[in-house]
Amino acid sequence: MALFTFLLCFSIFLLGLTLYLKRLSKEYYLLAFCKLLKTVDGSKVTDKVYIVPGRTIFGNNFDILNSNPEDIYYWSRDLYQRANGKPYALYYYQGVIYSITSPEAVQEVFQSQTLNAKGILYDLVRPFLGEGLLVSSDQQWHDRRKLLTPAFHFNILQSFIEVFKNETLKLVNLLSAKQDQNMNLNEIIPEFTLNSVCETALGICLDDITGSSEYRRVIHDIELVMVDRTCNPFMYFPWIFKLFGDHKGFYKNLKVAHDFSSKIITKKREEFQKRQFANETVEGNDDETGKRKRYAMLDTLFHAESQGAIYHGGICDEVNTFMFEGYDTTATCLIFTLFNLAVHPDIQEKCYREVKNCDLPSMSIFDFNQLAYLECVVKETLRLQPSVPFISRYCREDTELNGVILSAGSQINIHILDIMHDERHFPDPLKYDPDRFLPENSLNRHPFAFVPFSAGSRNCIGQKFAMLEIKAMLVGILQNFRLLPVTMPEDIRYEYGLVLRTKENILVKMVKRAN
Numbered sequence: 001m002a003l004f005t006f007l008l009c010f011s012i013f014l015l016g017l018t019l020y021l022k023r024l025s026k027e028y029y030l031l032a033f034c035k036l037l038k039t040v041d042g043s044k045v046t047d048k049v050y051i052v053p054g055r056t057i058f059g060n061n062f063d064i065l066n067s068n069p070e071d072i073y074y075w076s077r078d079l080y081q082r083a084n085g086k087p088y089a090l091y092y093y094q095g096v097i098y099s100i101t102s103p104e105a106v107q108e109v110f111q112s113q114t115l116n117a118k119g120i121l122y123d124l125v126r127p128f129l130g131e132g133l134l135v136s137s138d139q140q141w142h143d144r145r146k147l148l149t150p151a152f153h154f155n156i157l158q159s160f161i162e163v164f165k166n167e168t169l170k171l172v173n174l175l176s177a178k179q180d181q182n183m184n185l186n187e188i189i190p191e192f193t194l195n196s197v198c199e200t201a202l203g204i205c206l207d208d209i210t211g212s213s214e215y216r217r218v219i220h221d222i223e224l225v226m227v228d229r230t231c232n233p234f235m236y237f238p239w240i241f242k243l244f245g246d247h248k249g250f251y252k253n254l255k256v257a258h259d260f261s262s263k264i265i266t267k268k269r270e271e272f273q274k275r276q277f278a279n280e281t282v283e284g285n286d287d288e289t290g291k292r293k294r295y296a297m298l299d300t301l302f303h304a305e306s307q308g309a310i311y312h313g314g315i316c317d318e319v320n321t322f323m324f325e326g327y328d329t330t331a332t333c334l335i336f337t338l339f340n341l342a343v344h345p346d347i348q349e350k351c352y353r354e355v356k357n358c359d360l361p362s363m364s365i366f367d368f369n370q371l372a373y374l375e376c377v378v379k380e381t382l383r384l385q386p387s388v389p390f391i392s393r394y395c396r397e398d399t400e401l402n403g404v405i406l407s408a409g410s411q412i413n414i415h416i417l418d419i420m421h422d423e424r425h426f427p428d429p430l431k432y433d434p435d436r437f438l439p440e441n442s443l444n445r446h447p448f449a450f451v452p453f454s455a456g457s458r459n460c461i462g463q464k465f466a467m468l469e470i471k472a473m474l475v476g477i478l479q480n481f482r483l484l485p486v487t488m489p490e491d492i493r494y495e496y497g498l499v500l501r502t503k504e505n506i507l508v509k510m511v512k513r514a515n
Protein backbone atom coordinates (compact mmCIF):
# COMPACT_ATOMS: atom_id res chain seq x y z
CA MET A 1 0.00 0.00 0.00
CA ALA A 2 2.84 2.39 0.95
CA LEU A 3 4.60 1.54 -2.28
CA PHE A 4 1.41 2.20 -4.25
CA THR A 5 0.94 5.60 -2.57
CA PHE A 6 4.59 6.47 -3.23
CA LEU A 7 4.31 5.48 -6.92
CA LEU A 8 1.08 7.44 -7.30
CA CYS A 9 2.56 10.56 -5.71
CA PHE A 10 5.73 10.20 -7.77
CA SER A 11 3.71 9.83 -11.01
CA ILE A 12 1.65 12.91 -10.16
CA PHE A 13 4.85 14.78 -9.40
CA LEU A 14 6.39 13.68 -12.72
CA LEU A 15 3.25 14.65 -14.64
CA GLY A 16 3.17 18.03 -12.91
CA LEU A 17 6.86 18.57 -13.61
CA THR A 18 6.41 17.59 -17.27
CA LEU A 19 3.49 19.98 -17.69
CA TYR A 20 5.40 22.73 -15.93
CA LEU A 21 8.51 22.21 -18.09
CA LYS A 22 6.34 22.09 -21.20
CA ARG A 23 4.85 25.43 -20.29
CA LEU A 24 8.26 26.82 -19.43
CA SER A 25 9.72 25.60 -22.73
CA LYS A 26 7.38 27.96 -24.57
CA GLU A 27 9.33 30.79 -22.96
CA TYR A 28 12.77 29.28 -22.44
CA TYR A 29 15.34 27.14 -24.23
CA LEU A 30 15.64 25.05 -21.09
CA LEU A 31 18.88 23.19 -21.71
CA ALA A 32 20.60 26.38 -22.82
CA PHE A 33 19.27 28.19 -19.68
CA CYS A 34 18.10 30.98 -21.93
CA LYS A 35 14.86 32.81 -22.71
CA LEU A 36 13.62 32.25 -26.27
CA LEU A 37 13.46 34.94 -28.91
CA LYS A 38 9.96 36.03 -29.95
CA THR A 39 8.60 38.11 -32.76
CA VAL A 40 6.58 41.25 -32.21
CA ASP A 41 3.81 40.16 -34.61
CA GLY A 42 3.70 36.54 -33.43
CA SER A 43 5.11 35.18 -36.72
CA LYS A 44 7.75 32.45 -36.80
CA VAL A 45 11.09 33.64 -35.37
CA THR A 46 12.99 31.78 -38.09
CA ASP A 47 11.34 34.00 -40.73
CA LYS A 48 13.23 36.96 -39.28
CA VAL A 49 16.31 35.45 -37.66
CA TYR A 50 18.63 32.55 -38.44
CA ILE A 51 18.86 30.46 -35.28
CA VAL A 52 22.33 28.95 -35.18
CA PRO A 53 22.02 25.24 -34.38
CA GLY A 54 24.04 24.46 -31.24
CA ARG A 55 26.83 21.92 -31.36
CA THR A 56 25.51 20.29 -28.17
CA ILE A 57 22.06 19.92 -26.61
CA PHE A 58 22.93 22.94 -24.43
CA GLY A 59 22.24 25.53 -27.13
CA ASN A 60 25.36 27.37 -28.26
CA ASN A 61 26.97 27.41 -24.84
CA PHE A 62 29.82 25.12 -25.83
CA ASP A 63 30.14 26.02 -29.52
CA ILE A 64 33.44 27.85 -29.23
CA LEU A 65 34.88 26.02 -26.25
CA ASN A 66 38.62 25.52 -26.83
CA SER A 67 38.59 27.64 -30.01
CA ASN A 68 41.38 30.05 -30.73
CA PRO A 69 41.10 33.64 -32.07
CA GLU A 70 41.58 32.40 -35.62
CA ASP A 71 38.79 29.81 -35.27
CA ILE A 72 36.46 32.48 -33.92
CA TYR A 73 37.17 34.82 -36.81
CA TYR A 74 36.38 32.16 -39.42
CA TRP A 75 33.45 30.76 -37.42
CA SER A 76 31.87 34.24 -37.45
CA ARG A 77 32.34 34.47 -41.23
CA ASP A 78 30.76 31.03 -41.62
CA LEU A 79 27.73 32.08 -39.55
CA TYR A 80 27.38 35.17 -41.73
CA GLN A 81 27.27 32.99 -44.83
CA ARG A 82 24.81 30.55 -43.27
CA ALA A 83 22.48 33.32 -42.11
CA ASN A 84 22.26 34.53 -45.70
CA GLY A 85 21.71 38.19 -44.93
CA LYS A 86 19.43 37.71 -41.90
CA PRO A 87 20.46 38.58 -38.37
CA TYR A 88 21.42 35.40 -36.52
CA ALA A 89 20.96 34.35 -32.91
CA LEU A 90 22.93 32.19 -30.50
CA TYR A 91 21.52 30.84 -27.24
CA TYR A 92 23.89 31.29 -24.30
CA TYR A 93 23.20 30.99 -20.58
CA GLN A 94 23.90 34.73 -20.24
CA GLY A 95 21.11 35.46 -22.73
CA VAL A 96 20.48 35.47 -26.46
CA ILE A 97 23.22 36.91 -28.62
CA TYR A 98 21.47 38.63 -31.53
CA SER A 99 24.00 39.29 -34.28
CA ILE A 100 23.60 42.04 -36.84
CA THR A 101 25.42 41.91 -40.16
CA SER A 102 23.64 44.41 -42.43
CA PRO A 103 23.31 48.21 -42.55
CA GLU A 104 19.52 47.96 -42.56
CA ALA A 105 19.44 45.88 -39.39
CA VAL A 106 21.94 48.04 -37.51
CA GLN A 107 20.08 51.28 -38.20
CA GLU A 108 17.68 50.94 -35.27
CA VAL A 109 20.55 50.28 -32.84
CA PHE A 110 22.66 53.22 -33.95
CA GLN A 111 19.66 55.53 -33.87
CA SER A 112 18.43 54.29 -30.50
CA GLN A 113 18.63 56.65 -27.55
CA THR A 114 18.44 53.77 -25.09
CA LEU A 115 20.65 50.95 -26.45
CA ASN A 116 23.82 52.50 -25.10
CA ALA A 117 25.02 49.97 -22.54
CA LYS A 118 27.93 47.83 -23.66
CA GLY A 119 27.75 44.02 -23.95
CA ILE A 120 29.14 41.67 -21.33
CA LEU A 121 32.34 41.14 -23.32
CA TYR A 122 33.34 44.60 -22.19
CA ASP A 123 33.24 43.33 -18.60
CA LEU A 124 36.41 41.50 -19.47
CA VAL A 125 38.21 44.76 -20.28
CA ARG A 126 36.81 46.50 -17.20
CA PRO A 127 39.72 45.50 -14.94
CA PHE A 128 41.93 47.29 -17.45
CA LEU A 129 39.83 50.32 -18.48
CA GLY A 130 37.68 50.72 -15.35
CA GLU A 131 34.74 53.00 -16.08
CA GLY A 132 36.47 54.85 -18.93
CA LEU A 133 34.52 56.24 -21.86
CA LEU A 134 34.58 53.02 -23.88
CA VAL A 135 32.89 50.83 -21.27
CA SER A 136 30.87 53.19 -19.07
CA SER A 137 27.20 53.93 -19.64
CA ASP A 138 24.33 56.17 -18.51
CA GLN A 139 24.99 59.51 -16.82
CA GLN A 140 28.67 58.82 -16.19
CA TRP A 141 29.31 58.13 -19.87
CA HIS A 142 27.22 61.16 -20.85
CA ASP A 143 29.09 63.52 -18.51
CA ARG A 144 32.52 62.25 -19.55
CA ARG A 145 31.70 62.38 -23.25
CA LYS A 146 30.56 65.97 -22.80
CA LEU A 147 33.71 66.76 -20.87
CA LEU A 148 36.09 65.17 -23.39
CA THR A 149 34.47 66.15 -26.70
CA PRO A 150 36.11 69.62 -26.78
CA ALA A 151 39.51 67.93 -26.42
CA PHE A 152 39.04 66.72 -30.03
CA HIS A 153 37.92 70.07 -31.41
CA PHE A 154 39.37 71.24 -34.77
CA ASN A 155 41.71 73.74 -33.08
CA ILE A 156 43.13 71.08 -30.80
CA LEU A 157 43.61 68.68 -33.71
CA GLN A 158 45.38 71.45 -35.60
CA SER A 159 47.84 71.73 -32.73
CA PHE A 160 48.40 67.94 -32.81
CA ILE A 161 49.55 67.99 -36.43
CA GLU A 162 53.09 68.99 -35.44
CA VAL A 163 53.36 65.86 -33.32
CA PHE A 164 52.07 63.63 -36.13
CA LYS A 165 54.62 65.16 -38.50
CA ASN A 166 57.50 64.73 -36.03
CA GLU A 167 56.58 61.11 -35.38
CA THR A 168 56.37 60.57 -39.14
CA LEU A 169 59.85 61.99 -39.65
CA LYS A 170 61.20 59.76 -36.86
CA LEU A 171 59.52 56.77 -38.50
CA VAL A 172 60.91 57.65 -41.94
CA ASN A 173 64.43 57.90 -40.45
CA LEU A 174 64.08 54.51 -38.83
CA LEU A 175 62.76 52.96 -42.03
CA SER A 176 65.59 54.54 -44.04
CA ALA A 177 68.08 52.79 -41.81
CA LYS A 178 66.38 49.46 -42.48
CA GLN A 179 65.49 49.92 -46.14
CA ASP A 180 65.78 46.93 -48.44
CA GLN A 181 65.25 44.60 -45.48
CA ASN A 182 61.95 42.87 -44.80
CA MET A 183 60.11 45.17 -42.41
CA ASN A 184 57.89 43.65 -39.76
CA LEU A 185 55.08 46.24 -39.67
CA ASN A 186 53.54 44.80 -36.50
CA GLU A 187 56.77 45.52 -34.66
CA ILE A 188 57.53 48.93 -36.12
CA ILE A 189 54.23 50.81 -36.47
CA PRO A 190 52.64 50.51 -32.99
CA GLU A 191 55.61 52.22 -31.35
CA PHE A 192 54.91 55.35 -33.39
CA THR A 193 51.16 55.40 -32.90
CA LEU A 194 51.64 54.98 -29.14
CA ASN A 195 54.11 57.88 -29.18
CA SER A 196 51.60 60.00 -31.12
CA VAL A 197 48.67 59.43 -28.77
CA CYS A 198 50.84 59.97 -25.69
CA GLU A 199 52.37 63.15 -27.01
CA THR A 200 49.09 64.63 -28.25
CA ALA A 201 46.28 63.51 -25.95
CA LEU A 202 48.49 63.20 -22.87
CA GLY A 203 51.18 65.75 -23.68
CA ILE A 204 54.04 63.41 -22.77
CA CYS A 205 56.98 62.42 -24.91
CA LEU A 206 57.68 58.73 -24.37
CA ASP A 207 61.39 59.30 -24.94
CA ASP A 208 61.25 60.99 -21.53
CA ILE A 209 59.63 58.05 -19.79
CA THR A 210 60.84 54.47 -19.57
CA GLY A 211 58.71 51.36 -20.14
CA SER A 212 56.82 52.01 -23.38
CA SER A 213 57.94 48.78 -25.08
CA GLU A 214 57.08 46.89 -21.89
CA TYR A 215 53.66 48.60 -21.99
CA ARG A 216 53.00 47.38 -25.53
CA ARG A 217 54.09 43.85 -24.60
CA VAL A 218 51.81 43.62 -21.57
CA ILE A 219 48.86 45.06 -23.49
CA HIS A 220 49.29 42.23 -25.95
CA ASP A 221 49.42 39.64 -23.16
CA ILE A 222 46.39 41.17 -21.44
CA GLU A 223 44.54 40.89 -24.74
CA LEU A 224 45.47 37.23 -25.15
CA VAL A 225 44.00 36.38 -21.74
CA MET A 226 40.82 38.34 -22.49
CA VAL A 227 40.37 36.65 -25.86
CA ASP A 228 40.98 33.28 -24.23
CA ARG A 229 38.22 34.05 -21.71
CA THR A 230 35.75 34.90 -24.47
CA CYS A 231 36.21 31.39 -25.90
CA ASN A 232 35.14 29.68 -22.70
CA PRO A 233 31.73 30.63 -21.26
CA PHE A 234 32.74 29.42 -17.80
CA MET A 235 35.71 31.77 -17.68
CA TYR A 236 33.27 34.70 -17.57
CA PHE A 237 32.79 33.82 -13.90
CA PRO A 238 35.56 35.71 -12.07
CA TRP A 239 35.97 32.91 -9.50
CA ILE A 240 36.42 30.25 -12.20
CA PHE A 241 38.93 32.52 -13.95
CA LYS A 242 40.69 32.94 -10.62
CA LEU A 243 40.85 29.19 -10.02
CA PHE A 244 41.60 27.93 -13.53
CA GLY A 245 42.66 30.88 -15.72
CA ASP A 246 45.88 32.87 -15.93
CA HIS A 247 44.56 35.18 -13.23
CA LYS A 248 47.96 35.85 -11.70
CA GLY A 249 49.67 36.69 -15.00
CA PHE A 250 46.73 38.86 -16.05
CA TYR A 251 46.80 41.02 -12.92
CA LYS A 252 50.60 41.19 -12.96
CA ASN A 253 50.49 42.58 -16.50
CA LEU A 254 47.63 44.87 -15.59
CA LYS A 255 49.75 46.34 -12.83
CA VAL A 256 52.56 47.08 -15.29
CA ALA A 257 50.10 48.83 -17.66
CA HIS A 258 48.44 50.78 -14.83
CA ASP A 259 51.79 51.77 -13.28
CA PHE A 260 52.93 53.05 -16.67
CA SER A 261 49.89 55.28 -17.14
CA SER A 262 49.99 56.36 -13.48
CA LYS A 263 53.57 57.51 -13.96
CA ILE A 264 52.41 59.67 -16.86
CA ILE A 265 49.50 61.12 -14.88
CA THR A 266 51.67 61.97 -11.88
CA LYS A 267 54.29 63.68 -14.02
CA LYS A 268 51.72 65.64 -15.99
CA ARG A 269 49.69 66.63 -12.94
CA GLU A 270 52.76 68.19 -11.38
CA GLU A 271 53.35 70.20 -14.53
CA PHE A 272 49.69 71.22 -14.70
CA GLN A 273 49.69 72.35 -11.08
CA LYS A 274 52.85 74.36 -11.63
CA ARG A 275 51.25 76.08 -14.59
CA GLN A 276 48.09 76.60 -12.58
CA PHE A 277 50.16 78.12 -9.85
CA ALA A 278 51.82 80.40 -12.37
CA ASN A 279 48.29 81.32 -13.45
CA GLU A 280 49.04 80.33 -17.01
CA THR A 281 46.05 78.16 -17.71
CA VAL A 282 43.29 77.22 -15.35
CA GLU A 283 42.11 80.58 -14.20
CA GLY A 284 42.57 81.93 -17.68
CA ASN A 285 39.54 80.11 -18.99
CA ASP A 286 39.31 82.48 -21.88
CA ASP A 287 41.94 83.05 -24.48
CA GLU A 288 42.92 86.44 -25.81
CA THR A 289 40.00 86.45 -28.27
CA GLY A 290 37.56 85.92 -25.41
CA LYS A 291 36.65 82.41 -26.53
CA ARG A 292 36.55 79.57 -24.06
CA LYS A 293 39.98 78.00 -23.86
CA ARG A 294 40.30 74.37 -24.93
CA TYR A 295 42.77 71.88 -23.53
CA ALA A 296 44.22 68.65 -24.83
CA MET A 297 42.73 65.55 -23.29
CA LEU A 298 44.77 65.12 -20.10
CA ASP A 299 44.73 68.82 -19.26
CA THR A 300 40.95 68.79 -19.77
CA LEU A 301 40.77 66.09 -17.11
CA PHE A 302 43.08 67.96 -14.71
CA HIS A 303 41.04 71.06 -15.23
CA ALA A 304 37.87 69.11 -14.40
CA GLU A 305 39.65 67.61 -11.36
CA SER A 306 40.53 71.09 -10.09
CA GLN A 307 36.79 71.85 -10.21
CA GLY A 308 35.80 68.62 -8.44
CA ALA A 309 34.16 67.13 -11.54
CA ILE A 310 36.40 64.04 -11.70
CA TYR A 311 38.73 62.22 -9.32
CA HIS A 312 42.08 60.48 -9.67
CA GLY A 313 40.54 57.05 -10.40
CA GLY A 314 38.40 58.50 -13.18
CA ILE A 315 41.42 60.22 -14.73
CA CYS A 316 43.34 56.90 -14.68
CA ASP A 317 40.41 55.12 -16.40
CA GLU A 318 40.20 57.72 -19.15
CA VAL A 319 43.96 57.80 -19.70
CA ASN A 320 44.08 54.00 -19.98
CA THR A 321 41.12 54.10 -22.37
CA PHE A 322 42.69 56.71 -24.64
CA MET A 323 46.09 55.07 -24.66
CA PHE A 324 44.56 51.72 -25.46
CA GLU A 325 41.92 52.92 -27.98
CA GLY A 326 44.23 55.46 -29.51
CA TYR A 327 47.24 53.40 -30.49
CA ASP A 328 46.33 49.83 -31.44
CA THR A 329 43.39 50.83 -33.64
CA THR A 330 45.40 53.34 -35.69
CA ALA A 331 48.42 51.02 -35.85
CA THR A 332 46.19 48.23 -37.22
CA CYS A 333 44.75 50.51 -39.88
CA LEU A 334 48.22 51.72 -40.91
CA ILE A 335 49.63 48.19 -41.07
CA PHE A 336 46.79 46.97 -43.30
CA THR A 337 46.97 50.10 -45.48
CA LEU A 338 50.72 49.66 -46.08
CA PHE A 339 50.14 45.99 -46.82
CA ASN A 340 47.31 46.78 -49.28
CA LEU A 341 49.48 49.34 -51.05
CA ALA A 342 52.38 46.91 -51.28
CA VAL A 343 50.25 44.27 -52.97
CA HIS A 344 48.49 46.80 -55.26
CA PRO A 345 51.32 48.72 -56.98
CA ASP A 346 48.90 50.56 -59.30
CA ILE A 347 46.98 51.99 -56.33
CA GLN A 348 50.24 52.81 -54.58
CA GLU A 349 51.42 54.71 -57.66
CA LYS A 350 48.21 56.75 -57.72
CA CYS A 351 48.69 57.66 -54.05
CA TYR A 352 52.32 58.54 -54.67
CA ARG A 353 51.35 60.88 -57.48
CA GLU A 354 48.92 62.60 -55.11
CA VAL A 355 51.38 63.08 -52.26
CA LYS A 356 54.76 63.46 -53.96
CA ASN A 357 54.69 67.26 -54.10
CA CYS A 358 53.25 67.78 -50.60
CA ASP A 359 55.46 69.72 -48.25
CA LEU A 360 54.83 67.67 -45.11
CA PRO A 361 56.35 70.13 -42.59
CA SER A 362 54.00 72.91 -43.67
CA MET A 363 50.80 70.87 -44.15
CA SER A 364 47.64 71.93 -42.32
CA ILE A 365 44.41 70.02 -41.61
CA PHE A 366 43.03 71.63 -44.74
CA ASP A 367 45.93 70.25 -46.84
CA PHE A 368 45.42 66.75 -45.43
CA ASN A 369 41.71 67.00 -46.23
CA GLN A 370 42.63 67.75 -49.86
CA LEU A 371 44.25 64.31 -50.23
CA ALA A 372 41.09 62.82 -51.64
CA TYR A 373 42.51 59.61 -53.10
CA LEU A 374 44.56 58.84 -49.98
CA GLU A 375 41.35 59.21 -47.99
CA CYS A 376 39.66 56.66 -50.28
CA VAL A 377 42.59 54.28 -49.69
CA VAL A 378 42.36 54.55 -45.91
CA LYS A 379 38.58 54.16 -46.01
CA GLU A 380 38.85 51.09 -48.23
CA THR A 381 41.29 49.54 -45.75
CA LEU A 382 38.94 50.31 -42.87
CA ARG A 383 36.13 48.71 -44.87
CA LEU A 384 38.02 45.59 -45.84
CA GLN A 385 40.04 45.12 -42.65
CA PRO A 386 38.30 47.20 -39.95
CA SER A 387 40.52 47.70 -36.91
CA VAL A 388 37.45 47.08 -34.71
CA PRO A 389 35.63 44.21 -36.43
CA PHE A 390 32.69 43.99 -34.05
CA ILE A 391 31.12 45.78 -31.12
CA SER A 392 28.38 44.81 -28.72
CA ARG A 393 25.43 46.25 -26.80
CA TYR A 394 23.47 44.97 -23.80
CA CYS A 395 19.66 45.01 -23.41
CA ARG A 396 18.85 46.13 -19.89
CA GLU A 397 15.14 45.58 -20.49
CA ASP A 398 12.97 43.72 -22.99
CA THR A 399 13.74 45.39 -26.31
CA GLU A 400 11.94 45.38 -29.64
CA LEU A 401 14.38 45.40 -32.52
CA ASN A 402 13.82 44.67 -36.21
CA GLY A 403 10.52 42.93 -35.41
CA VAL A 404 11.83 40.64 -32.65
CA ILE A 405 11.68 40.90 -28.87
CA LEU A 406 15.02 40.56 -27.11
CA SER A 407 14.48 39.85 -23.44
CA ALA A 408 16.40 41.75 -20.77
CA GLY A 409 19.94 40.39 -20.56
CA SER A 410 20.26 39.75 -24.30
CA GLN A 411 23.27 41.04 -26.23
CA ILE A 412 23.37 42.66 -29.63
CA ASN A 413 26.59 41.92 -31.50
CA ILE A 414 27.19 44.37 -34.31
CA HIS A 415 29.51 42.78 -36.86
CA ILE A 416 31.03 45.92 -38.37
CA LEU A 417 33.16 43.77 -40.68
CA ASP A 418 30.19 41.90 -42.17
CA ILE A 419 28.16 45.09 -42.48
CA MET A 420 30.95 46.60 -44.58
CA HIS A 421 31.31 43.42 -46.66
CA ASP A 422 27.66 43.51 -47.73
CA GLU A 423 27.75 43.00 -51.49
CA ARG A 424 24.56 44.94 -52.06
CA HIS A 425 26.39 48.07 -50.97
CA PHE A 426 29.96 47.07 -51.90
CA PRO A 427 29.91 44.76 -54.96
CA ASP A 428 32.73 42.20 -55.06
CA PRO A 429 33.29 42.99 -51.37
CA LEU A 430 36.63 41.23 -50.90
CA LYS A 431 38.28 43.23 -53.68
CA TYR A 432 40.47 46.14 -52.53
CA ASP A 433 39.06 49.02 -54.55
CA PRO A 434 39.46 52.55 -53.14
CA ASP A 435 37.41 53.98 -56.03
CA ARG A 436 34.30 52.82 -54.18
CA PHE A 437 34.74 55.89 -52.01
CA LEU A 438 34.99 58.44 -54.80
CA PRO A 439 32.09 60.88 -54.38
CA GLU A 440 30.36 59.73 -57.57
CA ASN A 441 30.44 56.09 -56.36
CA SER A 442 29.25 56.90 -52.84
CA LEU A 443 26.03 58.64 -53.85
CA ASN A 444 22.93 57.08 -52.26
CA ARG A 445 24.95 54.53 -50.31
CA HIS A 446 23.13 53.43 -47.17
CA PRO A 447 24.16 55.76 -44.29
CA PHE A 448 25.18 52.78 -42.13
CA ALA A 449 26.97 50.77 -44.85
CA PHE A 450 30.39 52.18 -43.90
CA VAL A 451 30.78 52.27 -40.12
CA PRO A 452 34.40 51.54 -39.10
CA PHE A 453 34.09 54.09 -36.28
CA SER A 454 30.62 52.87 -35.26
CA ALA A 455 27.84 55.46 -35.49
CA GLY A 456 25.26 57.25 -33.37
CA SER A 457 25.89 58.64 -29.92
CA ARG A 458 28.59 56.08 -29.06
CA ASN A 459 30.67 56.57 -32.15
CA CYS A 460 34.44 56.92 -31.98
CA ILE A 461 35.46 60.18 -30.35
CA GLY A 462 38.93 59.91 -31.94
CA GLN A 463 38.00 59.34 -35.59
CA LYS A 464 39.23 62.67 -36.96
CA PHE A 465 42.38 62.35 -34.86
CA ALA A 466 42.95 58.86 -36.30
CA MET A 467 42.41 59.89 -39.94
CA LEU A 468 44.80 62.79 -39.59
CA GLU A 469 47.50 60.74 -37.95
CA ILE A 470 47.19 57.93 -40.49
CA LYS A 471 47.32 60.33 -43.43
CA ALA A 472 50.41 62.13 -42.04
CA MET A 473 52.28 58.84 -41.66
CA LEU A 474 51.25 57.68 -45.12
CA VAL A 475 52.38 60.92 -46.74
CA GLY A 476 55.82 60.57 -45.10
CA ILE A 477 56.22 56.90 -46.00
CA LEU A 478 54.92 57.13 -49.58
CA GLN A 479 57.05 60.17 -50.39
CA ASN A 480 60.17 58.33 -49.31
CA PHE A 481 59.65 54.67 -50.14
CA ARG A 482 58.23 52.31 -52.70
CA LEU A 483 56.50 49.43 -50.93
CA LEU A 484 57.06 45.91 -52.20
CA PRO A 485 55.07 42.92 -50.97
CA VAL A 486 56.61 40.18 -48.86
CA THR A 487 53.50 38.87 -47.10
CA MET A 488 50.95 38.02 -49.79
CA PRO A 489 47.15 38.13 -49.40
CA GLU A 490 46.98 34.33 -49.51
CA ASP A 491 49.40 34.12 -46.52
CA ILE A 492 47.01 36.04 -44.28
CA ARG A 493 44.96 34.29 -41.64
CA TYR A 494 42.85 36.72 -39.66
CA GLU A 495 42.22 36.54 -35.92
CA TYR A 496 39.79 38.23 -33.57
CA GLY A 497 41.53 40.13 -30.82
CA LEU A 498 40.50 43.36 -29.22
CA VAL A 499 41.39 44.65 -32.67
CA LEU A 500 41.55 42.68 -35.93
CA ARG A 501 44.82 40.77 -36.03
CA THR A 502 46.67 38.43 -38.34
CA LYS A 503 48.11 35.12 -37.22
CA GLU A 504 51.53 35.94 -38.67
CA ASN A 505 53.11 39.39 -38.65
CA ILE A 506 52.82 41.41 -41.86
CA LEU A 507 56.07 42.01 -43.71
CA VAL A 508 56.80 44.43 -46.55
CA LYS A 509 59.98 45.68 -48.20
CA MET A 510 60.60 49.42 -48.55
CA VAL A 511 62.86 50.76 -51.25
CA LYS A 512 64.00 54.37 -50.95
CA ARG A 513 62.69 56.56 -53.76
CA ALA A 514 65.16 58.74 -55.59
CA ASN A 515 64.26 62.37 -54.84
Ligand code: HEM
Binding pocket: 118, 133, 134, 135, 145, 197, 201, 321, 322, 325, 326, 327, 329, 330, 333, 386, 387, 388, 391, 392, 452, 453, 454, 457, 458, 459, 460, 461, 462, 463, 465, 466
Ligand atom coordinates in the same frame (compact mmCIF):
# COMPACT_ATOMS: atom_id res chain seq x y z
C1 HEM B 1 41.51 53.71 -37.08
C2 HEM B 1 41.37 54.06 -35.83
C3 HEM B 1 40.16 53.83 -34.98
C4 HEM B 1 39.09 53.02 -35.18
C5 HEM B 1 38.81 52.09 -36.35
C6 HEM B 1 38.21 53.19 -34.04
C7 HEM B 1 36.99 52.55 -33.90
C8 HEM B 1 36.14 52.73 -32.83
C9 HEM B 1 34.86 52.09 -32.67
C10 HEM B 1 34.26 51.10 -33.64
C11 HEM B 1 34.33 52.53 -31.51
C12 HEM B 1 33.00 52.09 -30.89
C13 HEM B 1 33.28 51.05 -29.83
C14 HEM B 1 32.06 50.44 -29.22
O1 HEM B 1 30.92 50.88 -29.46
O2 HEM B 1 32.23 49.52 -28.46
C15 HEM B 1 35.26 53.45 -30.91
C16 HEM B 1 35.06 54.09 -29.71
C17 HEM B 1 36.01 54.89 -29.11
N1 HEM B 1 37.22 55.28 -29.65
FE1 HEM B 1 37.94 54.79 -31.46
N2 HEM B 1 38.78 54.09 -33.17
C18 HEM B 1 39.96 54.51 -33.72
C19 HEM B 1 40.84 55.44 -33.18
C20 HEM B 1 40.67 56.06 -31.97
C21 HEM B 1 41.56 57.05 -31.42
C22 HEM B 1 42.82 57.57 -32.11
C23 HEM B 1 41.08 57.39 -30.19
C24 HEM B 1 41.61 58.36 -29.19
C25 HEM B 1 42.62 59.14 -29.34
C26 HEM B 1 39.86 56.62 -29.97
C27 HEM B 1 39.08 56.67 -28.84
C28 HEM B 1 37.86 56.06 -28.72
C29 HEM B 1 37.03 56.15 -27.52
C30 HEM B 1 37.39 56.90 -26.25
C31 HEM B 1 35.86 55.42 -27.79
C32 HEM B 1 34.65 55.28 -26.88
C33 HEM B 1 33.66 56.38 -27.24
C34 HEM B 1 32.37 56.35 -26.46
O3 HEM B 1 31.83 55.29 -26.17
O4 HEM B 1 31.88 57.45 -26.17
N3 HEM B 1 39.64 55.84 -31.08
N4 HEM B 1 36.36 53.57 -31.74
